[in-house]
Amino acid sequence: MNPHRRAPLVRLAAFLVYVFLYAPIIGLILYSFNASRTNVTFEGFITSFSENTQMDGSLVVSSPCGPFHWYCDLAKNDDVMAAAGNTLKIAIIATLISTIIGTMSAIALQRYDFKIKPFSQLALYIPIVIPEIVMGIGVLTLFSQLFTWANTAFNLSGDARLSMGIATVTISHIAFMVPFVTLVVQARLQGFDKSFEEAAMDLGANEWTTFRRVTLPMILPGVLSGGLLAFTLSLDDFVITFFTNGPGSTTLPIYVYGLLRRIITPQVNALSTVWILVVFLAVLALHILQNRESKERA
């Protein structure tokens, strides 16, 4: 038993850091029930229920949704729904592609020797050691130069003109997500016994069957956690999206950022609360899955 296991000072420090981590989140959630439209001070909850929303100056006196007035407001906001749709669309496509090609390259880097291997491995570390903004303006420059050139070279006009949009955001997301998928799957492959595959091959299975029936099931947890990491990175991304989005491809983080620079109503807090709740449920599900897996392995 180590001597300082129950050091009260460590406990106190840990407790205070948790308070620091959670106080802003709790404040944010509390203000989503604010009766004040300007959301500067907390003016109490919107308690009474009635047929229509009643206002007294900037105070919401009563609402059909009661304290959840701002959540009802949010559901009626088409911009938010469109941004949520874009965010999901981009995240799903980018996750699928980056998980597939990321897993392929992880297998290649772990199992094969080939000429461009050192280069492929080194390229994976670029997004870790270079600030995101540098990559953001890099892809912005790439796309804008490419589009300017293509638009004049092919005489594109009107709707045919190439411009920033969902496609540029998705392509850029994949570029900075793939390295994370590859590194996670590679880590999983490192502790992986090759003899199972050799046994399958000896029993007459071809490469594809071996991959499908033996390799894939064994690395699947790694692939899934790589994919999940990629998905959350995409959902969460602000910087890359900021520089590569265009009209009609606003994502939720970009939308929230836009609101923060204008008028802030408790609707922003309601949106944030819903988001935090979704994140909480997702992390909880992952947590339960991982616990189950580690119990099975034990």
Add this chain to the structure above:
Amino acid sequence: MLKRLRENKSAQGTLLALPTTIWLFVLLIVPLFLTLVVSFGGRSPDGNVIFKFTLDNYARLIGFSTDCAAGQSTCFDPLYLQILWRSLTLAFNTTVLVILLAYPLAYFIARANPKQRSTYLFMVLIPLWTNFVIRVYAWMVLLRKEGAINIIIGTIAHWLGFNFVPLEMLYTPGAVLVGMVYEFLPFMILPIYTSLEKIDNSLYEAAADLGANASKTFAKVTLPLSMPGVVAGTILVFIPVMGTFIVSDILGGRQVILVGNLIQRQFLDARDPAFGSAASLILMVLTLIVTYFYTRKFGFGEEIVAA
């Protein structure tokens, strides 16, 4: 053809790695190269890039201004150097504060019993996965003059019979520092935790058997063995802090301008991509130099993947 591929292991490997390699080449390496080319260029009146070779943008960054008082053609204006210095010191201060906050928590989690440990870790993951922009906004709610912190201090002061004038906390350098620390704290907790958790319990027992007290055990066993985590965490915190512009934008309210804000404005408001490219390359070189010397001194931990 297919048969030859089946026998050629090297070709198989290349083929498997090819999509990722091409993707990264086109979207990470080509853009970096383009940024370099643009940084030597100029700006057309409508905000487009003129490709040429000039060092004007770099000269402007290190203080040679062309925008001088009457009669002078060149003069010294340290504005951009000040911005660079401000970003560096902020990144340094943030990293130090984050280490001081993250270490006790990581230590606490690593020494908790296994069942509670995963719950404590889970509690670190929630703020980590909450959106970056939302987390900055949360501090706006707390730091405002009419915000939660001032209300709480005000109430306590009222009980104690003091007269309390609400503090101006939002839109100050302090607010930006707090926001940065908050944003990047989880990125330090996880790698330190990973390296602390690896320490074998028998080492503590050995230290105790040899008569080491708590502080000596910490200094001779715990701290050295957890250094890889601190190093990995530092890389995960220092580099993004250098380039972030949202925190200073929202909590600094245009009072605190960092390199990130400078670059962002060149691309959006000021419409001078060539100057922005030069600034972003300087930022990249600066972070690479700091990271290089830092990792050469302390090593590059594999803990970086764990987070």
